[in-house]
Amino acid sequence: MGSISVSCLLVLSLLLHTAHADDINVAVASNFTAPMKEIASLFEHASGHKVRLSFGASGKFYAQIKHGAPFHLFFSADQQKPAQLEREELIVPGSRFTYAVGQLALWSAQEGFIKANPDRLLALQFNKLAIANPKLAPYGVAAIDVLEHLALIDRTKSRWVHGENIAQTYQFVSTGNADLGFVALSQIMKEGRLKAGSSWIIPEALYTPIKQDAVLLRSGEDSPAAQALLRFMKTEQAEAIMQSYGYKPLARTQ
Amino acid sequence: MSFSEADLTAIWLTLRLATTVTLLLLLIGTPIAWWLARTQSVWKAPVAAIVALPLILPPTVLGFYLLIAMGPHGFFGQFTQSLGLGTLPFTFWGLVVASIFYSMPFVVQPIQNAMEAIGERPLEVAATLRAGPLDRFFSVVLPLAKPGFITASILGFAHTVGEFGIILMIGGNIPGETRVISVQIYDHVEALEFMQAHALSGAMLLFSFSVLLALYWLQRKQKIALLN
CATH class of the missing domain: 3.40.190.10 (Periplasmic binding protein-like II)
Incomplete structure (x- = not known):
């Protein structure tokens, strides 16, 4: 029962x-x-x-x-x-x-490739720069903002490769096919720490908040x-x- | 229907890519097809399977492997770097290499079928007339397999024009270099520019239909010619 x-x-x-x-x-x-x-x-x-x-x-x-x-x-x-x-x-x-x-970061898959500054970008010491397609992705728009502030649009344009979205942009950098890329900080950070490679967390003054x-x-x-x-x-x-x-x-x- | 300058750049690039790939595939595919048509080797089945893989593999798998293999740490990337060519992703020639894999079965299989259909007899006759192996190939096999070559060229070209997934994964969407028609359409649709997407998509539909129509007409004509 x-x-x-x-x-x-x-x-x-x-x-x-x-x-x-x-x-x-x-x-x-x-x-x-x-x-x-x-x-x-x-x-x-x-x-x-x-x-x-x-x-x-x-x-x-x-x-x-x-x-x-x-x-x-x-x-x-x-x-x-x-x-x-x-x-x-x-x-x-x-x-x-x-x-x-969201926050934007410049990221390389190689340790020590970039310091916490835009020097390597300004010196044009990289093969390709991966950017999310600004026509489609807000992180791409923010990346263009940053390049405009640094007066780098014309000088880097020939080295841009566009990811369809921010995930593909990350993929281009993480496979080493692009030395540098503008990615979401959330993609390269875990538990408050950088997961791999080297990065420059971009100051908020350089782009419209995402x-x-x-x-x-x-x-x-x-x-x-x-x-x-x-x-x-x-x-x-x-x-x-x-x-x-x-x-x-x-x-x-x- | 009107095309912007970016659309025209994409169309021109696509035609250039498809032409390059088709010509290279005829060069690479012919010996493979000939070998597959003639061999009794145990390797026939594995090679035929590898050639046919792109028919069933999703483009994402091919694109993913190619991105890694052609990258700076991949074996193919290290090979191209050692030749001083740099790495291939995000370049026109990267797309050419990818498309060769992707369109291979569309070129190899029609040629192979045509060569198998020739049979032993014409080759034996040519041999009794003292034609050497090369002579036999060029003066007997190639002319007799002509319909196969035409089908192969049309399909190889059309299939490369219609390529999308792999190019999206290894292309990097660079105008004039890797932004082909299908990627341009994708961009238009994603950016909600439906008018431009309609123009390009309509053109692609018309092109693909005409290609297939031409192909089937041709095959019908050949059948009639054979029957007579």
């Missing part, structure tokens, strides 16, 4: 759990890949919800969302695309907010999981993870 009631309880709790647990699809800009994986896994443990992450270029996600892609949340690499979705009434009104401010916005999409309107994840992004736990990957804490920037 006792064992029956125990199993009834078990079945009941399983039913309750699945009734509350919710699957959500989340589109995430490439630069935010590493922190988002960590944040999502913490969130899954804490809430019991299941998060399916897709990583890619923000522009691609924007086009896909416009054409009915089944995402509940969108974490863009910029502010323009979420704002555009808002104007097109594809998001839940008032859900747009800045979740992170504010990254997230939105709750129409299809996520009735999803408690999507709303819970948005709330979770604003917790200290989530912010600590973002900071450990080199994103600036939001309190300082707003």
Whole structure:
């Protein structure tokens, strides 16, 4: 008799759990890949919800969302695309907010190739300079900003190679095919430390801040999981993870 | 339909790439096809499999390996560096090397099929007339396999024009050097410039259809000629 009631309880709790647990699809800009994986896994443990992450270029996600892609949340690499979705009434009104401010770094896969300054760039001592395509990627726009400030556009242009997004730009540098590249600090940093190679973290004065916005999409309107994840992004736990990957804490920037 | 200057640069680059690759592939592919058509070796199956690999491998796999192999630490990259050529990714010749791998089966297989169809008889006849092996190859095999060469050239050229994934991975999107039509279209679509994307995509569709149409017409004509 006792064992029956125990199993009834078990079945009941399983039913309750699945009734509350919710699957959500989340589109995430490439630069935010590493922190988002960590944040999502913490969130899954804490809430019991299941998060399916897709990583890619923000522009691609924007086009896909416009054409009915089944995402509940969108974490863009910029502010323009979420704002555009808002104007097109594809998001839940008032859900747009800045979740992170990205930092740009000049990076080489070789130890000691660059010091914490732009000297090697200015001396043109490198074969190729990898930059995310500025037409498509906000980190590419920021990189062009920096080169403009250093008056290096014309002198380095013949050595540019464009990555389709910031992930591919990183790949060009990490395989050694480009000596240098402008990447997201989040790609080369872990637990507050440079993972490999050498880098120059670019001073904020040299480029417009890379504010990254997230939105709750129409299809996520009735999803408690999507709303819970948005709330979770604003917790200290989530912010600590973002900071450990080199994103600036939001309190300082707003 | 109107093309911007960047579009025209991409079109010209693509045609230059496809022509270079097709010519080189005819040179490299012919001896491979001949060997595959004639050999009884146990190596026939593995070589044929390697040639056919790009038919089923995703371009991302090829692109990934090529990026590493042709990079400064890869074996091919160290070879090109030792020749004083530097490394190949992000260059026109890097795309040529990648495309040779990628379009190889489209050139080798039609030539091989045509050569196999010739059979032993014409070669034996030529041999009794005292034609040496080279003579037999040039005056018997090549003319008889002509339809195979035409099919191979058309398919090799068209397949290189339509290449995208590998080029995106090793090209670096440099105007006039590695930004081919397919990459240019991709950029237009990603930047939401749908009008320009339409113009180039329409042109590609028309080109691909015409190529295949020409190919099938040609094959039909040959069949009719054979029947008569």
